Amino acid sequence: MCRLAALTSEEYISPMENILALETMKEGHDGSGMGLILKNLGGEFEELKDYPILSGICSKDGLHAMDDYLNKAGFKLQYTWTPKIRPRKGIVRRDYYFARVYDYPDEYRDKSFEEKEDLLLRTRIALRKMGEADESIIVFSFYPDILTLKEVGDPLELGEFFGLDNSTLKAKIIFAQGRQNTNYAINLYACHPFFIQGYGSMTNGENTAFVPIREFLTGKGFHGYMGYNSDSEVFTHILHYTCRMLGLPLIYYKDVITPLKASEIEEREDREVVWHLKTALRPLCIDGPNCVIGFTPDGTCFMVQDSKKLRPGVVGGVKGKYALMSEECGLDSAIPERDRSLDIFPMKYDMVIVSPEAKEVRVWNQRQGWTTTIS
Amino acid sequence: MEPAARLDNNHQLALKDFPYIIRWRDDRCKRCGRCTAVCPMLSIEPAVVLQRVVQSESPLPEPKAVRKVVTIVRQVTDINRYCTGCATCNLVCPNDAIEPEYNPQHKFLFHKNRGGHPFRRGGRRNDPAPSTLERLKFTRISMLTDPALDAGRHEFRIRTYLGRILPPEELPIRIVNGKAEIDKTSGKFIPPVREIYPVMIGSMSIGALSPTMWEGLAMGITYLNEVEGMPVVMCSGEGGMPQRLLRSRFLKYFIPQIASGYFGWDEIVRAIPHMVEDPCAIEIKYGQGAKPGDGGLLMAHKVLKLISEIRGVPMGVDLPSPPTHQTKYSIEESVAKMIQSMSMAWGFRVPVYPKISGSRTAKAVLNNLVRNPYAAALSIDGEDGGTGAAYNVSMDKMGHPIASNVRECYLDLVAQGKQNELPLIAAGGAGKQGNLAANAAALFMLGASAVSIGKYIMQAAAGCFGDEYNRCNVCNLGRCPRGITTQDPRLYRRLDPDKVAERVVEVFKSLDVELKKIFAPMGRSTELPIGMSDGLSADDHAVAERLQISYAC
Known part of the structure; x- marks a missing residue:
């Protein structure tokens, strides 16, 4: 079972906190990968909040191709x-790990945020296809x-590999997953957390139910609904x-993924x-x-269970810092x-919602x- | 000179030409005459023959040949009185002295066209080979990677929707104080949708079925809904419904069917002002899987008082339904009008859907219906469906198997992103070899929202004798030995409607358990696994490729 560690805080925190939590939860083989998403970034990114950040990995050739593409696009x-x-x-180093901050092309400067988001999504997908x-x-x-x-790799070793223990990289919301690969060939696109236009989980x-869900989403004709190297990306x-x-x-969201039965809806x-x-x-x-842990663009974090509550999951913390863990x-x-004693174990009908900066649960x-547990 | 034919019996058929040969045992028969009395085809008859018998009557063996006149049971060799193999003779025989035996070398079809009339019968396609559905297995089992569900402990919701489902983007939703609500001021039409059990009883009319059989089914359905909480529904077939039922609160469990003869619809329309409940849905029959492109016929001898009242016709006349609706000249207009008219009759509160026979053109129909906002579903009846009366050639050689037909329709909907908007009802062959739950589950995973059954319930609930070796199959003659498809009171009195209802309930309850036993290990319990094609594999590469599922061997 994959391990999930999400932290949301009013202070900037280091991703090592999540990684150490993953390490605590580790049982058996857990070396199939780790994913980290940091939202509401601090440190050097604090002054760059309006600019999009491109996160990824590329080879030397890929870097040239990517630069060419983004330059031509005006970024x-x-x-x-x-x-x-x-x-x-045990960790195979790739050529170039990066998080690059770009300014939008000139013609997008005065466009709405929705149009900018669309451009970013299309650009990401184009780059993905170029190097896939x-x-x-x-x-x-x-x-x-x-x-x-x-x-x-192993999450703790990856933390050290990336130098996160000595890094200034900090954020107010950090999601981490230690992937226990049992089903599929290892592919980084199958690694959680997943993100699309401000939403992550x-x-x-x-x-x-992966296949019917995938077919429904791809049938919507939205270009961002693609990939699906993992059956969890659909969440x-x-x-x-x-x-x-x-x-x-x-x-x-809870009613969509775990609908009530007709007699319960009547209530x-x-x-x-x-x-x-x-x-x-x-x-x-x-x-x-x-067990799904997610965030929305405004920084709200949540945890929900399937309709039988077949997975563990717990939410707890203090005002100003909350953790959502498997x-x-x-x-x-x-x-x-x-x-x-205030820890929350969401059951089959529950959705735990932690407001931005963990002010209210x-x-x-x-x-x-x-x-309301904490407000 | 006398022709040789008169002398050497050359004009007669031999018993070996017949599909079933009666095995009668002289030593066991007590000459009670039950078998000859009960035979629906009069294929056997008592006869008196002179026999040479070697016997010994003294204490020591002193064999003597004597000639005796004995009574026997004899199979006739008249092609119109062929033995159908129904085995009612065996059923009534107290001593197991008689039974029909299938003769695989028969030449029946060469001869069953006397008078220039092709062979007509009831039943199903005479093809005992396993259907495609039998070649599918459920191979995606959740086990150690994830805990499987427990069919006995967990809650399962085996339900589906019948009705046109608006895409979520078109729902008139507004947000008020953080809650969503339907905006009643939008004027947007939201089509009616019923939550039903995903296996329904398909269209079999009163007329095709005997009053006791239809009543038994109807009682079983009502019990399932009212007592067991299982919303199983049933289609009336063409030919109306009893007034008592039309005006009862149980109407909501029934789907009245309108077909090309419009039989019974004067009575249904007149009952509308008196209805206390809306029917579950309305089915418009355009085709039938067992006999695509062929109409219906209720023969005059089946049109007795009850039928004439329900259908609104005189007694004792043939009731032919044309192969097509006479008002139908295009799907774009006439079918749309018919769907709209039927919707309008119940104030757009009742889903209205067409039923067609399985066909390579099904996708064209589907695509038209997708663009008709009032079309509530599409029912596709595959070639393994049954019928009360049809030409043998239509039954055996016309039609399309349901598996690939429903699959290609579903994938067509997927390509348009509309797979949840227009439910597909698959019929024709589910449970052909007794595996109803497995066949139904496979059809769901191929893309069907619901499955309709006919023959299966006749066999399971009333012991229909019919099979794919042309056994019995005399539904068209009104001589059903079980009393299922006859209007002759002497025959239908054999069938106890309470027993039929009891069996209907048992069948659906056990089906429910079996469906859970399939869904639980596959990790599905909340919604029906429609289109979960990764759960299926075929044991044949070509089948797997055609259905776009995996191949497992």
């Missing part, structure tokens, strides 16, 4: 961050205030589809709309076993000073409504 390089690599046994065959270019995200790092478990895209494409509040005030969403989004129902020991590692229950 102007503002800043480059590269990890200070410390080679580790020979793995000369691998790009994970291209978006303002988002930095992604992924590589194959990571999951453990197998998505048994991120369902989140994006529910909140951004349909404009629904976040709580309906809801918004029963009519919930029923229509259940029928219209039937193919997006997940069947687990899955296991309790990870939470102990990340925030030992919290009151453990609320539990949305599909049948009972809201409960």
Whole structure:
């Protein structure tokens, strides 16, 4: 089972906190990769929040091709961050790991953010396709205030490999997943967390409903709904589809992936709309076993379970710093000073929602409504 | 000179020409006459023959040949009285003295066209070979990578939707105080959608079925809904429904069918103001899998008082339904009008969908319906469907297997991103060899939203004798030995409607358990695994390729 460690804080924190939590949760083989997404970046990125950051890996040839493409497209390089690599046994070093900050092409300067987002998405996909065959270019995200790092190896060793223990790289929201590869050939595009246009998520478990969900999403004709090297990428895209494409509040994400049965819907005030969403989004129902941890563009973080609650998952912390973990020991590692009696173990109807900067924690229950734990 | 034919029996058929040969055992028969009385085809008859018998009556063997007049049971060699192999004789025989035996070398089809009339029958395609559905297996089992579900402990929702489903983008939703709600002021039409059990009983009319059989099915369906909480629905078939049912609250479990003869629809339309519930849906029949392009016929001898009342026709006349709707000249206009008219009759509160026979042209129909916002579903009836009466050639040689037909239609919808908008109902061959749950689950994974059954329920609930070796298959003659497809009270009294209803309930309850046993190890429980094609494999490479699933051997 993959390990998930998400932290959201009002202070900037180091990704090593997540990695140490992953290490605590480690059992058995866990060397198939780690993914990190940092949102609301601090350090050198704090002054560059309006500019998109391109995160990825490329070969020397890939770098030239990427530069050519971005130059032609009119992107102007503002800043480059590269990890200070410390080679580790068992981790195959690739040529160039980067997070590069660009300014938008001139013709986009006065365009709306939606148009800029569209450009960023198309550019990311174009770069991905350019380098997909020979793995000369691998790009994970291209978006303002988002930095992604992924590589194959043990999470702790990868942290040291990237020099994160001595780095100034910090953020207020950090998602990390230690990937336990059991099913598929290792491919960095299959590595969680996944990101699209401000929405990110990571999951453990197998998505048994993957094919119908993928077919539904790709049928929407949105160019960002592609990839799917992992059956879990669809969880991120369902989140994006529910909140951004349909404009629904976040709580309906739970109703989409784990719809209530007809008799339970009858208990809801918004029963009519919930029923229509259940029928219209039937193919997006997940069947687990899955624990999904995600974030939205405003920095809200959440955790939900499949409709049988077949995976562990716990949310806990102190006001101003909360952790969403797949296991309790990870939470102990990340925030030992919290009151453990207030830890939340979301059950099958629950969605734990942590507001930006961990100011408020609320539990949305599909049948009972809201409960506020910390505010 | 006398012709040789008169002397050497050359004009007669030999028993070996017949598909079933009666094995009668003289030593066991007590000459009670039940078998000859019950034979629906009068294929066997009592006869008196003179026999030479060697016997000994003394304490020591003293064999003597004597000539005796004995009564026997004899199979006739008249092609119109052929033995259908139904084995009712065996059923009633107290001593197991008689049974028909299949003769694979028969020459039946060479001869069954006397008077220039081709062979007509009821039943199903006479092809005992396993269908494509039997070649599919469920190979994606969640095990150590993830905990599988427990069919006995976990909650399973085996339900589907019948009705046109609006894409989410078109739902008139507005957000008020962080909650979504349907904007009633938008004026947007949201089509009706029913949540039903994904296996339904397909269209079999009162008329084709006996009153006891239809009543048994209807009672079983009602019990499943009212007592077991399983929303199983049933289509009426063409020919109307009893007024009592039309005006009852149970109408919501039924799908009245309108077909090319419009039989029974005067009565249905007149009952609309008195209806206390809307029907589940309306099915417009354009074709039937067992006899594509062929119409229906209820023969005069089946049109008795009850049928004439329900259908609104005189007694004792042939009731032919034309092969096509006489008002139909284009799918763009006439079919759309028909769907709209039927929708309008119930104030657009009832889903209306057409049923067609499996065909290579199914995709064209589908694509038209996709663009008709009132079309609620498409039911496709494959070549393994059954019928009460048809030409043998239509049944055996016309039609399209359901598996690839439903698959290509589903994939066509996927390509348009509309696979959840227009549900596909697959019929014709589910449970052909008894594996209803497996066949139905495979059809869901190929893309069907629901599966319709007919023959299976007749066999399971009422013991229909028919099979793919042309056994029985005399539904068209009104002589059904089980009392399932006859209007003769002497025959249909054999069938107890309560027993039929009981069996319907048992069949669906056990089907439900088996479906869970398939879905649980595959990790699916909340919604029906429609289009979960990665769960399926075929044991044949060509089949796998055609269905776009994996090949496992």
